[in-house]
Amino acid sequence: MVFSQSNFEKAENLFEQQKWEESQEAFEKILKIDPSNIKVIEYLGDIAGNQKEWDEALLYYGKLKKAKPSEANFHFKYGGALGMKALGVNKFKALGMIDEIKSSFEKAIQLNPKHIEARWALIELYLQLPGIVGGSESKAVKYSNELLKISAVDGHLSRGHIDEYFKRYTKAEQHYKKAIAVGNSRKTYQKLANLYANKMNSPEKAKAVLDEFKKKNDD
Helix, strand or coil: CHHHHHHHHHHHHHHHCCCHHHHHHHHHHHHHHCCCCHHHHHHHHHHHHHCCCHHHHHHHHHHHHHHCCCCHHHHHHHHHHHHHHHHCCCHHHHHCCHHHHHHHHHHHHHHCCCCHHHHHHHHHHHHHCCHHHCCCHHHHHHHHHHHHHHCHHHHHHHHHHHHHHCCCHHHHHHHHHHHHHHHCCHHHHHHHHHHHHHCCCCHHHHHHHHHHHHHHHHC
């Protein structure tokens, strides 16, 4: 047990240092001794994902779903890996994967009604999909509204993201400002600064936003 724990900690440290190949090798050795170790299987799935080995990630996340079907995050990770795989295959093959991607994220929300990342993933999915295969601004807004109830910052950021996607930049600006008022985080200021710099041709406003964040956090 002590030997196994020591090996696990070493593998975990390698993972945290983003030494993917070394951490993979270390976790695979543990898995040979303890083939049903959920945490090890999850780490191997995450390593595969970080290396963009989507089929391998799906293999590990699929095992996790079977072993722990009530764990929301495993459904979310499976859906995420499947979504990334869909981006790299031909359009007809990708179309056949959409329902499973959606249902994976929806299952994560069903199991954990406060799952923030799954809602973000569904918002992105409904924005990116053409209308003919289920893309829908209203569905994206529905999940944004749900986010607003769970996390006001994520709610305002996601609504800003939707407006930015449809080039409603003034509305996006208003939502990002609301996100700043609620969250006051680097991410909220950065989203507004990026909007000014990249979409509204206002580099001076972008600089002012970042300067404001710096000043508030230096005080």
